[in-house]
Amino acid sequence: MQLPDLFTDYTLRTVALGAAALGATSGALGSYAVLRKQSLLGDAISHAALPGIALAFLLTGSKAPLVLVLGAAAAGWIGTLLVMRIVESTRVKEDSALGIVLSVFFGFGLVLLTFIQKRPDASQAGLDRFLFGQAATLLQRDVVMIAALGGIALGVAALFWKEFKLLTFDPDFGASLGFPIRALDVLLTTVLVLSIVIGLQTVGVVLMSAMVVAPAAAARQWTDRMGAMVVLAGGFGALAGVSGAVISSLAQHVPTGPTIVLCLTALVVVSLTLAPNRGLVWEAVRQARNRRRLHTDAVLRDLNALAVQHGGQEHVHSSAVLEAMHPGARHELQALEDRGWARRTGADGWSITTEGRREMERRGGGGGEEEGA
Amino acid sequence: MVPEQEIQWIAAVTAAACALPGVFLVLRRMSLMSDAISHAILLGIVLAFFVTENIASPLLVAAAAATGVLTVSLVEVLNRTRLVREDAAIGLVFPALFSVGVILISRYAGNVHLDVDAVLLGELAFAPFNRLVIGGRDVGPRILWLMVVVLLLNAGFILAFYKELKLTTFDAALAGALGFAPGLIHYLFMTLVSVTAVGAFDAVGSVLVVALMIAPPASAYLLTDRLPAMIGLSMGLGVVSALSGYWMSYLLDVSIAGSMATMTGVVFLLVFFFAPERGLVAIARRRARQRWAFAQTMLAIHLLNHEASPEAAEESREAHLHEHLRWEPEFARRVVRGAERTGYVTRVAGERLALTERGRVAAREAVGMGA
Numbered sequence: 001m002q003l004p005d006l007f008t009d010y011t012l013r014t015v016a017l018g019a020a021a022l023g024a025t026s027g028a029l030g031s032y033a034v035l036r037k038q039s040l041l042g043d044a045i046s047h048a049a050l051p052g053i054a055l056a057f058l059l060t061g062s063k064a065p066l067v068l069v070l071g072a073a074a075a076g077w078i079g080t081l082l083v084m085r086i087v088e089s090t091r092v093k094e095d096s097a098l099g100i101v102l103s104v105f106f107g108f109g110l111v112l113l114t115f116i117q118k119r120p121d122a123s124q125a126g127l128d129r130f131l132f133g134q135a136a137t138l139l140q141r142d143v144v145m146i147a148a149l150g151g152i153a154l155g156v157a158a159l160f161w162k163e164f165k166l167l168t169f170d171p172d173f174g175a176s177l178g179f180p181i182r183a184l185d186v187l188l189t190t191v192l193v194l195s196i197v198i199g200l201q202t203v204g205v206v207l208m209s210a211m212v213v214a215p216a217a218a219a220r221q222w223t224d225r226m227g228a229m230v231v232l233a234g235g236f237g238a239l240a241g242v243s244g245a246v247i248s249s250l251a252q253h254v255p256t257g258p259t260i261v262l263c264l265t266a267l268v269v270v271s272l273t274l275a276p277n278r279g280l281v282w283e284a285v286r287q288a289r290n291r292r293r294l295h296t297d298a299v300l301r302d303l304n305a306l307a308v309q310h311g312g313q314e315h316v317h318s319s320a321v322l323e324a325m326h327p328g329a330r331h332e333l334q335a336l337e338d339r340g341w342a343r344r345t346g347a348d349g350w351s352i353t354t355e356g357r358r359e360m361e362r363r364g365g366g367g368g369e370e371e372g373a
Numbered sequence: 374m375v376p377e378q379e380i381q382w383i384a385a386v387t388a389a390a391c392a393l394p395g396v397f398l399v400l401r402r403m404s405l406m407s408d409a410i411s412h413a414i415l416l417g418i419v420l421a422f423f424v425t426e427n428i429a430s431p432l433l434v435a436a437a438a439a440t441g442v443l444t445v446s447l448v449e450v451l452n453r454t455r456l457v458r459e460d461a462a463i464g465l466v467f468p469a470l471f472s473v474g475v476i477l478i479s480r481y482a483g484n485v486h487l488d489v490d491a492v493l494l495g496e497l498a499f500a501p502f503n504r505l506v507i508g509g510r511d512v513g514p515r516i517l518w519l520m521v522v523v524l525l526l527n528a529g530f531i532l533a534f535y536k537e538l539k540l541t542t543f544d545a546a547l548a549g550a551l552g553f554a555p556g557l558i559h560y561l562f563m564t565l566v567s568v569t570a571v572g573a574f575d576a577v578g579s580v581l582v583v584a585l586m587i588a589p590p591a592s593a594y595l596l597t598d599r600l601p602a603m604i605g606l607s608m609g610l611g612v613v614s615a616l617s618g619y620w621m622s623y624l625l626d627v628s629i630a631g632s633m634a635t636m637t638g639v640v641f642l643l644v645f646f647f648a649p650e651r652g653l654v655a656i657a658r659r660r661a662r663q664r665w666a667f668a669q670t671m672l673a674i675h676l677l678n679h680e681a682s683p684e685a686a687e688e689s690r691e692a693h694l695h696e697h698l699r700w701e702p703e704f705a706r707r708v709v710r711g712a713e714r715t716g717y718v719t720r721v722a723g724e725r726l727a728l729t730e731r732g733r734v735a736a737r738e739a740v741g742m743g744a
Contacts, residue, residue, distance in 0.1 A: 039461040040405050047580070090651055092399075096591045099404040100641055103584035107634020110580075114628040132475070206412065210468035217457050217465055253480045258472030265469040272456055280454060 012249050015135045015202075018143040019241030019260060022199040025150035026208075027215030027237025029157060029195040031230045032188060034216035035168050040098055041080065041189075042212030045196045046205045047102040048079030050109025053130050053200070054116060065145050065201070068130075072197040079105050080189050106205070133204030135245060135256030146198045153194045156187070157230075164188055165226055203257040211237065214264035221275035240264040292335075299332040300341055303352040304360045313357060316349030374513070376501040377623075383500055383517045384619050384633060387573050388585050388611035390524035393531055394566045395586035396607050399594060400542050405460075406445065406563070407586045409467035411570040411579035413444040415474035418571075423481070429503065429515065434571050441567025442560065444470060497577055497629040516576045523572040530565055531604070534558065539600060581630040585611055588637035592644040595651045614640050669712040671698060673736035676718065676728045689726045 026042075033041055049072035056071025057063060079101045086097040129137055157164060166174040167184045175181045192212075199208050219233035244260030273280045302325045307313040322329040333350055336342035341356030352360075374382070398404050417440030421433045444466055451462035505515040512518070531538065540548040541555040548555045566586075573582045593606035618633030625632070646653050675698060679688035687693060694705040709726065712718045717732030728736065 034458075034461050037458055037460055039458070039464040040408075043405075043408065043464065086645065089653060089656065090595055090645065092591050092594060093402050093404075095402050095404040096399050096587055096594075099408060099583050099587035100591055100638065102408065103580050103634055104588060104638030104641070106580045107584055107628075107631040108638065110628040110631030111622075111625070111635055112627075114631065115625065118626055207468050207472060209464055210472075213461050213464035214468075217461050221456060251480075254476055255479050258475045261468050261472040262476070265465070265472075268465055272451075272454065278456055280456075 009249075011136065012245065014140055014143055015138050015249070015256060016242045016245040018138045018146050018202055019135065019245045019256070020238040021143065021147045021150050021241075022195075022202060023211065023215070023237030023239070023241030023260070024234040025146075025153055025195040025237070026199055026211040027219075028230045028234035029153060029192050030212035030214075030216040030237075031219065031226075031233045032157075032164060032168055033192060033212055034220065035226075039213045039217075040095075040209065041083070042192070042196055043209035044083060044098045044102040045076040045080055045193055046200060046208035047109075048105035049073070049076040049197050049200060050106050050130065050205055051075050051112055052109075054109055054112035058112065058116060065142050069145065069149065069197050069200075072130075072200060073193050075105065076193040076197055077190060080193065081186075129204075130200045131204055132206065132255065133200065133202050133208075133257035135202045135248070138202060142201060146202075149194055149198050153191045154234075156191050160184065160187065168226075203260060207257050207261050210261045210264055214261070214268050215240070218264070218268045218271035221271040221278045236264070236267050240267060295326070295328060296332045296335050298326045299329045300336055300352070300356060300360065302326055302329070303336070303342060303350065304357065307352050307357070313352050313354070316345045316351045318348045319350060320348075322350060379501045379514050379517060380497055380629070381616060381619050383497065383514060383520060383576055384615040384629070385612045386517065386520040386524055387576050388589070388615035388633075389608045390520055390527055390569055391573050391582060391585035392589045392607040392611040393524070393527040393604065394562065394569055395590040395611075396593070396600075396604050397538060397542055397562060398566065398586060399590040404587045404591075405463055406448075407566060407570065408583045409444050409448065409463050410441040410563075410567050411574055411582040413467045413470040413474075414438070414440045414567065414571055414574060415579070416440050416470045416477075417443075419474045419477045423477075434519075434568070437571040437574075438564060438567040440470065441570060442564055445560070445563045445567075500576055516572075519572050520576060523569050527565060527569060530561070534561070538562065577630045577633065581634045584634035584637045585615070588634075588641045589614060592641045595644050595648045610640050610644075611637070665708070665711055668700075668704075668708045669715055669717055670735060670739045672708055672712050672726075673717045673728060673732045674740055676726060677733060677736040677740075680728060680733075686725065690724045691726060692724065 030042065033039055052071040052073070052075025053068045054071075055075070056067050059071075060067050083094070083097045083101050086092050086100070087094050092100075163174075163179060163184050166177075166179060167181060167188060171181050171185075174184075196208055196212060199211055203211055215233040215236040216229070218236050219229045222232055223229050240260050240263040244263045245256055247263070248254040248256040248259040271279070274282075276282055299322060302322055303317075306317055306321075307315060319330050319333055322333065326332075333342055333344075336356065337344055341353055341359055343351055343353050345351065395407070398407055414437035417437035418433050421430065421436035422428060425432050447466045448459065448462045451457055451465065452459045457465065500516045501514045503515045504511050505513060505518050537548070537553050537558050540551070540553055541558045545555045548558075569586075570579070570582050573585065577585070589611035590603065590607040592610050593603045596606055597603050614636040615633050618636035619629060621627075621636060622629040622632035644652065647655075649655060672694070675694075676689055679685045682688075688697065691705060691709055692702070694700050694709075695702055698705070700708065709718065712732070713720070715731075716729055717735060718726045719729055721727045
């Protein structure tokens with residue numbers, strides 16, 4: 001199979017489009033969850049959605065995607081409110097509240113699923129695809145629904161851009177300005193719930209939390225601006241969705257959901273290591289450069305001290321002297337010469353230049369001890 | 374034993390074994406590490422299975438426990454880069470490890486006895502089929518003995534390191550200053566959580582591990598302030614949830630693991646509402662009582678202020694309270710009736726209220742003029 005199949009193969013195109021739409025939505029809205037330290041709320045919401053799917057089917061007898069997704073959204077929403085309520089009114093902390101809602105709702109969902117399976121009409125087939133997700137079962141109507149609900153979620157986020165930003169970074173200040181912070185909190189949670197439940201059929205309840213956390217965590221490394229982060233996270237989510245769908249179609253028996261998650265993980269690893277400013281590689285380069293500079297400065301200081309003690313910068317010293325004063329000095333002398341701060345006389349005679357002295361003066365009085373700090 | 378009894382024993386022992394480390398997870402605010410570990414160990418199980426080709430091999434338990442510890446350290450490494458916060462680090466690590474596990478299973482283990490449903494959801498109903506045979510004698514279900522060992526291991530660890538665990542849980546900084554090596558205790562403890570998760574995972578599936586580890590200790594946390602009592606209560610509530618869950622699944626013919634998880638939730642909900650001091654009902658009743666007591670004291674202070682003053686006749690009329698204290702007439706009537714019953718006020722000449730000696734003392738105390 002070749003890449004052009006993405007445009008001709010109907011199933012692959014459907015799956016890729018669906019994965020892209022949900023990746024963009026959950027990635028963009030996940031930015032809020034990550035910034036608000038609610039990364040694991042997504043995990044709780046997706047697990048809590050399971051009984052909603054089963055109940056929606058039990059009550060309506062319909063397996064229409066919209067019905068099931070709305071059931072999932074209702075259950076996920078109730079689960080989230082329950083977490084908030086438990087944290088507010090008892091001393092049980094958020095991590096425990098999330099753990100309880102996640103596992104108990106999921107367990108209840110299993111009870112309902114097994115209950116449905118035991119029914120004589122056996123029409124339950126397909127409900128368990130929500131557990132692990134089966135992207136291959138995506139139909140065009142599913143993709144339309146994902147895009148529509150995702151569009152609504154993103155539209156609300158765009159409409160309340162300023163308010164959500166305020167809620168994320170300084171809710172107390174927002175409240176003092178008269179914004180209905182609590183209502184906004186519930187609205188943002190609702191939108192997040194929506195962005196999670198549309199992904200359950202493709203990725204499954206277990207892995208959906210990664211779709212919320214990973215794109216935002218990756219995007220965060222590249223920028224310090226909220227707008228850029230949300231757009232970038234949406235882009236990362238969509239990219240991982242499409243590449244996951246394509247990769248899993250290239251090989252046999254490679255499920256789509258986990259593949260998308262691994263694509264996201266790769267994006268996160270690249271971002272953590274390579275992103276400018278925050279990335280680990282740049283951090284290491286910066287540290288090495290700083291360490292080098294400290295060494296160079298120390299040798300320059302030694303040269304200066306020698307010049308002062310021997311009454312003038314014409315007095316030369318061998319590199320062994322400097323090496324004794326600062327181990328590794330030979331290396332730094334070359335660097336100092338390159339910058340014009342040290343001069344070599346003969347084979348191994350070193351002294352400070354006028355430029356070098358000026359540099360020392362510029363840094364504070366010639367012999368400054370604070371240099372090494 | 375008949376299979377039904379064996380399943381109940383497995384359920385009860387598993388619940389007790391999970392509750393022990395669960396107490397410290399809840400107190401250390403690391404509840405969700407149980408979620409991360411119980412998912413990530415799938416990868417360890419799969420890898421060990423590829424090596425041994427035997428689902429009952431003890432190597433599986435060891436590999437799974439090692440993956441659990443790997444998860445904990447990966448989260449810590451990510452957290453230490455300070456590029457992502459701890460919650461996000463957890464959310465990044467375990468889906469990645471779990472995904473690798475799922476892909477390996479579906480790609481290479483399609484036809485063997487290892488599928489994602491079974492490990493994730495667990496099927497307790499089949500547990501009695503897997504027997505432990507020692508010297509040709511059937512001594513019971515393998516998983517039951519595994520969980521008994523895990524339970525004893527947990528109990529032994531907590532007894533041996535009780536002081537250290539307690540100190541590192543409640544005051545890690547002090548523990549470090551006293552030389553208790555909180556880091557070492559932390560890793561030992563997380564190894565224990567992993568081993569417990571592996572054992573329980575085999576019996577009841579990974580999601581129920583979270584329910585059994587977190588919900589009973591969180592319930593116990595609302596019932597007591599003492600650590601030994603919390604440990605005992607957690608085990609008790611866990612066992613009660615497990616057994617009632619078993620019977621629920623038996624009556625409704627549904628998933629045993631799911632029913633057990635549901636019952637841990639029901640128990641938590643009951644405690645959440647009806648805990649003697651910290652339950653919602655107790656809190657609401659305490660608030661209501663305080664509101665009435667406060668209103669009665671207000672009334673007494675009001676009467677004291679105007680006692681023996683020219684306007685006393687006017688101010689002490691019940692109907693006047695509406696004007697002066699902004700009380701609704703109905704509320705005022707009830708407060709007056711309550712204050713009469715408490716013995717703060719008496720009625721003189723119908724409408725007028727007068728302070729009793731007791732009411733005068735109470736009002737003086739409230740405004741800081743007492744004794």
